[in-house]
Amino acid sequence: MANLSLYTTTAFLLLDSDGDRVISKYYQPPHAANAPTGQQAGLQGPPQLSAKNPFPTVKEQKSFERAVWEKTRKSTGDILLYDSHLVLFRPSLDVTLYVIGPGDENPLMLSGLMSAIYDSISLLLRGQVEKRAILENLDLVTLAIDECVDDGIILETDSTAIASRVSRPRPDVTELQINEQTIMNAYSTLRDKVAQRILQS
Incomplete structure (x- = not known):
């Protein structure tokens, strides 16, 4: 039986x-800790949700x-099966x-x-996907990951949309021009009125 769950990502x-x-x-x-597995519920076939978190402690996660990392650091591919996990x-x-x-x-x-996560991080960091740039922009990188996947459910795979939602708002250039124009208009009006007063007196 195929895996029909939306929860496709473990980590x-x-x-x-x-x-x-x-x-x-x-x-x-979020409901997996309380959900019975397929056999416990009396259902046929494999369970759809695992009731046990495979990495409940920080020590197990780091291990x-x-x-x-040891398996992949000298690998030439980009995918492998390790300990019943697709990496x-x-x-x-x-x-x-x-x-x-x-x-x-x-x-x-x-x-x-x-691809979506890598490309959105690359867009946010202007192509510098390296440790220093990531640490300096940790808030943006973390938000980009959260925009892509939440609770193991893939939400978005369009890197441009992710980067546009996450990026810091830039100062509006047109607003600066309007403010400068307003100041120039006020100066011109004041100058004209002063000149008129001088001519009247």
Whole structure:
């Protein structure tokens, strides 16, 4: 039976060149902790939701991150199956981005998510997808990830839309021109009135 759940993403990781965590987001369906598995509910077939979070503690998360980094740091591909998890990764200068999903998940869907996250971060950081730029703009990068995926559900894969929603508003140039024009108009009006008063007296 195919996996028909919307909860397609287990984790998003961003690790530096030493395998240390820069950003990590682990997802679990909000109702999965209380949901019975397929066999417990008396249903046939595999369960749709796992009642157990695969990485409940920080220690287990960091151990998984280290193992995944060791597996992928010399790999030439961009996808692998590790410990019943589908791991997609994309190195960039001194960081590596990871999208992790269940082993039976559609790799093309996770690949689309990876591309969306990478491209939106690249747009926000003007092509500098590196540790220093990410740390300096951590708020934007985190918001971009949250715009892409929430609680393990893929929300958006259009990188331009994500970047436009997340980016800081720029000062409005037309407003500055209007203000300058207003000041110039006020100065001209004042000058004309002063000249008229001088001519009248």
